[in-house]
Amino acid sequence: MVTIYDIAAQAGVSAMTVSRVINNTGKISDKTRAKVRRVMEELNYVPNHMARSLVLQQSKLLFLLITDITNPFYTTLARGAEDAAKKHGYRLLFGNSDESVDKEKDYVDAILATRADGVLVAPAGDLSLPHLESLRMHNVPFVLLDREVPGVGSDVVLGDSKEGSRKLVDHLTSRGHRRIALINGSPTISSARLRHEGYREALKLNDLAYDERYVHEMAFQLRNDLSEIESWLDGMTPPPTAIVAGNNVLAVEVIRTLHGRGLRVPDDVSVVGFDDLGPYSEIDPFLTVIAQQAYQFGYLGMQMLVERIQERGGESPQPWRKIVLPADLIVRRSVADAK
Structure with a gap:
């Protein structure tokens, strides 16, 4: 041979x-x-x-570790990552942490065992720090997607979460809404923190008071039990005329809860959110969203990862890079004028 x-x-x-x-x-x-x-x-x-x-000393294997494979944002992101990996001659393995740091740790252990050349990761949150440090200790390059982790130096591809949140609130105030609530992800997730900051800033710029009763934080995940959202809605008096959802999953769950109460969107309550609902949303465009460039998250992140792998062992690695992708407000039918 x-x-x-x-x-x-x-x-x-x-x-x-x-x-x-x-x-x-x-x-x-x-x-x-x-x-x-x-x-x-x-x-x-x-x-x-x-x-x-x-x-x-390369396996030509890369790993993509995301937090929710059922979320259309991440499935589109994965498509971009896979296309870029294939372009550079790599095979791509996938993992889904379900927003769990424990499950994320199991995947990191598996990544180290398979001797993957690099990892593209959307971390579960700030508590992902030791898992990322483990990759660093074993000389496995990684690039972060969608979320940063304090104390971790790395390349990262982000969306402009703060500006996106401001755009959503500004759109609602332009339709006359003044009681605007926010349902958001955990404050241990950097993108959720930025969306909360953008919400607060937009309220202030529109001369609206911030009320903690109108803000609720919970996991960015699909769930069958909607009682937590029910309790939050019960605790707001007077009720909001509009709700900002921190991601598409929460937007859908809020709409499900409102429908279960006999409330119509947008006739009774307007709802907006982050991230589109995937290609099937084109069949009946309904939800007003901040649409992020999901495919570019994956594609650009993979390009950066391959570059890090190629420079591994070099004498002068390049400084860490941060790409912040702008997001567009797509106005549809889920917002009505405030009554």
Whole structure:
């Protein structure tokens, strides 16, 4: 069987140079690259992935760890990540933490066991710090998506959560709403904190008072039991005329709860939220949302991860990079003028 050492000997280059040609990595002149490929063709070389991994100390496996695979935002993000990974010759494995730091830890242990070359991760929250530090200790590059974790230096791709929240509140006030509630994710999640900050700032800029009774924080997850939302709605007197939801899952659950009470959206209560409901929302466009560039989150994050893998072991790594993607307000039918 022909090996990369046979090719290297005949082409007059090192085995590492042959590996770089096969994997399309490193800086190699076009002349050398053409010579190596010509020898590969002459010898009918078929790449052996295990051998390549041993030479480069790479598995050509990457891992995408997200928090909720049922959320259309993350499924679209995953599509972008997979497309970018394939473009660079990597295979992509998926994990779903369900917003659980314990489940996230199990996945990190599995990532280390599989010797994945890098990880694209939407962390469960601030408590993800030790899991990310474990990746760092084992020299596994990672890029954060959608959320930051205090104390962790890394590349990150984020949406403009604060500005998006301000846009939603401004849209509601433009329709006459003055009692605007917020149902949001846990304050241990950076994006939820920023959405809360944007909500408060927008209220202030519109001369509206902030009332803690109008704010509720809970997991960014689908649930069957809506009693927690029911209790929150019961505690607001007078009731809100509009509700901002911190993500699409919470928006749907609020609408379900309101419908269960015989309340119509938007006739009785207006509802807006973060992230669209996926391609099927085009069948009956209803919910007014801040639509984030989910595909670009995954694609750009993967590009950054591959670049980190390629520079691993270099003498002067590049500074950490932060990409903040703008989000668009899409106005649909879930908001009516305040009565």
